[in-house]
Amino acid sequence: MSISLRIERKSGGEPIEFVNGEITGFTYMNNSAKNLSAKSSVLAHSLHIRSKIPLHSLPSVIDNADNTNMLYTWANTEYKPDSEDYYRKCNIQIVRNENTIREITFTHAYVEKYQEQMDTSKEILEFELVLKQKEDQLGKIQYSPQLEPKETRE
Template sequence: MSISLRIERKSGGEPIEFIKGEITGFTYKNNSSINLSAKSTNLAHSLHIRSKIPLHSLPSVICNADNSNMLYTWENTEYKPDSEDYYRKCNIQVVRNENAIRDITFTHAYVDKYQEQIDTSKEILEFELVLKQKEDQLGKIQYTPQLELKETREQDQPDVSQKNTRRRI
């Protein structure tokens, strides 16, 4: 099984990519009600990503003069309404036996949390990245396979005729 992550800037340039098994863990969290008529002021979808990367595979600051394709630089980007680099398109894909079992794209992702630590004895950089989708763009999150809205609502309604129901994750 492998997990890949691709982060693209709207202004173009080289994307940030982790495709060679560097992503060691992934969690998708949704604290939003699936019922569209529910009243909630605290909607949130987030991707929690963990990684271990050998230090020798990181680009040098000299080779990447503007540092625009580094996670810690994106994390420190100041919010400006007209900034094209604050919100980015992020795709995470989980593949097993050459078949994608999860494929999620946040079209307007921003860094909610980023932390890294370097273990010099093992020459490894470990990081944890938490991404969230811009609140007014929650409807643009892309999932594969895509559920139809009607199916989603039906899944939210309990079926009293069945005592034991399972929900596939």
């Protein structure tokens, strides 16, 4: 089984991609009520992603270059209303035996939490990333496979 992550900027450029076993864990959380008259109307959808990456595969930071294709840079981007790069399209795909068993796309994702640690003896960078969808864009989250509504019996 493999998990891949692709993060794209609205302004174009190189996407941030993790493939070939770099993503070691994934959790999708939805704690929203299906019935809006339920106890809470606070909607929250989040992707929790864990990874281990060899240090040699990290891109170099070049002075005066556009380094926004680095996860670390995006995670530290300050919110500005006019910024095209604060919200990004994030697609996570889980594949087993060459069949996609789950795919979720946040069309307006932002970084809620990012933490990393380096193990120089093993030359590994480990990170945990928590992404959320912009609140007014929750209806644009894309899921595959789509779930059909259950029929109700009278």
